[in-house]
Amino acid sequence: MKPFLLAFSIFILFSFATNAQSSLSLSTGISSDLNNAHHSFYHIPFSLQWKPSSRERSAFFVEFDYDFPFSTKSTGQSYTLNPSLPKEVTLQETIRPYIFSVSIGFRIHLYTNKRNNSFYLNLLPFGISTQNFKVNYKNFDKENYEILNPDINMNRGGIVTSIAAIYNFHKTKQDMKLMLHVQSPPLEGTGNYPLSFRFVAPLQLTFGYNFYYNKRK
Amino acid sequence: MKTILFKIIVCALALYLSSCVKRNFFPDPDDPGLSLLTSHGFNIATAYINNVPYINPFDPGTLGIGGANSAPSLELIGTGNSFDTLCLSWQFEINDNTSNNQPYPTISTISLLMPVPKSFTKTDFFALNGQRFSSNTNAVVLRSYHNYFDTLSGTSNIYFVSIKYDNTSGSITNLSFSGLFDGNIGDSILITKGRFDFEIDAATLNF
Numbered sequence: 001m002k003p004f005l006l007a008f009s010i011f012i013l014f015s016f017a018t019n020a021q022s023s024l025s026l027s028t029g030i031s032s033d034l035n036n037a038h039h040s041f042y043h044i045p046f047s048l049q050w051k052p053s054s055r056e057r058s059a060f061f062v063e064f065d066y067d068f069p070f071s072t073k074s075t076g077q078s079y080t081l082n083p084s085l086p087k088e089v090t091l092q093e094t095i096r097p098y099i100f101s102v103s104i105g106f107r108i109h110l111y112t113n114k115r116n117n118s119f120y121l122n123l124l125p126f127g128i129s130t131q132n133f134k135v136n137y138k139n140f141d142k143e144n145y146e147i148l149n150p151d152i153n154m155n156r157g158g159i160v161t162s163i164a165a166i167y168n169f170h171k172t173k174q175d176m177k178l179m180l181h182v183q184s185p186p187l188e189g190t191g192n193y194p195l196s197f198r199f200v201a202p203l204q205l206t207f208g209y210n211f212y213y214n215k216r217k
Numbered sequence: 218m219k220t221i222l223f224k225i226i227v228c229a230l231a232l233y234l235s236s237c238v239k240r241n242f243f244p245d246p247d248d249p250g251l252s253l254l255t256s257h258g259f260n261i262a263t264a265y266i267n268n269v270p271y272i273n274p275f276d277p278g279t280l281g282i283g284g285a286n287s288a289p290s291l292e293l294i295g296t297g298n299s300f301d302t303l304c305l306s307w308q309f310e311i312n313d314n315t316s317n318n319q320p321y322p323t324i325s326t327i328s329l330l331m332p333v334p335k336s337f338t339k340t341d342f343f344a345l346n347g348q349r350f351s352s353n354t355n356a357v358v359l360r361s362y363h364n365y366f367d368t369l370s371g372t373s374n375i376y377f378v379s380i381k382y383d384n385t386s387g388s389i390t391n392l393s394f395s396g397l398f399d400g401n402i403g404d405s406i407l408i409t410k411g412r413f414d415f416e417i418d419a420a421t422l423n424f
Binding site: 080146152192193 | 239241243246247253254255256257347349351374375376378379395397398399410412
């Protein structure tokens with residue numbers, strides 16, 4: 001185990017980004033959730049990566065992610081004391097978690113093939129993420145009925161960490177990218193009130209474009 | 218100097234501990250001052266009485282340790298009639314501070330009364346799960362003490378939305394039940410949007 005860790009450490013220390021240019025990357029795709037068993041949260045992620053330095057050995061970058069949610073359906077039970085109304089009604093519940101994250105990290109060059117297409121590993125050890133859950137019960141008669149153990153809106157944030165595998169391709173410019181990115185849920189708890197969902201841990205598969213600028217000669 | 222420092226540390230610790238105590242009160246955004254309807258055994262009960270929100274009080278404990286919402290009592294009251302009375306009572310006060318750390322107020326209780334057979338058992342109580350009872354059979358009683366006891370009674374609707382019990386040890390231990398209630402006392406007092414979520418030790422029951 002120790003030789004492996006040593007080799008991995010040396011590999012990280014001496015790895016660097018081969019693109020000696022500053023860059024902006026935009027990508028989008030589809031995202032699923034790894035942290036909720038009862039609900040399947042799906043999003044359309046929008047990812048912006050900014051690598052500010054054009055130095056060859058600098059692999060530092062900043063990443064902004066916004067995940068636009070699809071509605072996730074569930075049900076809730078509501079009850080009334082009014083004898084002229086049905087005593088129990090099942091309601092359709094929709095949950096929409098909006099996610100915004102800012103992370104910093106560095107990239108490790110793994111491999112470049114004969115066509116100059118390259119693989120990278122992005123490590124983002126520190127990020128801040130907010131997750132804003134919007135809950136709605138369709139056709140809820142709030143005057144006459146009460147929902148048992150209802151989900152409620154929640155807007156919380158916390159520290160996250162993430163990792164991504166990148167494949168840059170398209171002729172010699174490598175200006176297109178395919179990215180598989182997984183992010184942890186925020187470390188913050190969801191509070192004392194028991195909800196039917198937990199924080200989202202998004203697994204994103206995105207496709208996008210790299211804009212290179214400030215090329216270093 | 219050391220004594221002053223010691224006192225400051227003790228006071229700061231006491232303040233810290235007391236600030237840690239949070240009661241199980243989760244406000245309903247649609248009904249200000251009331252809690253959500255839950256079935257988690259939070260020992261919380263809220264209702265509007267003439268549109269003013271009321272809640273069972275919170276005991277912050279000693280130095281912030283052991284704080285809890287005041288518990289209800291559930292008992293069978295014998296009568297000389299063919300039916301006994303199932304009585305669910307708890308203390309209540311105006312919910313004018315929804316955060317925490319409210320001291321006990323002057324004694325006030327609300328009781329929901331239901332006629333039950335004299336052979337009423339725990340099993341019969343579990344069978345109330347999901348049942349709604351109209352006001353022509355049930356009563357509500359408000360008792361308060363301000364220099365003298367004042368008792369007011371009227372009619373009540375009760376709905377046991379959820380009744381659960383812990384039977385893992387082979388005998389019934391924790392009993393949790395939640396539901397809805399409302400009531401009228403004459404034309405002057407209207408109880409609306411009542412909801413409770415209680416958990417009690419089944420060994421304390423007298424039926």
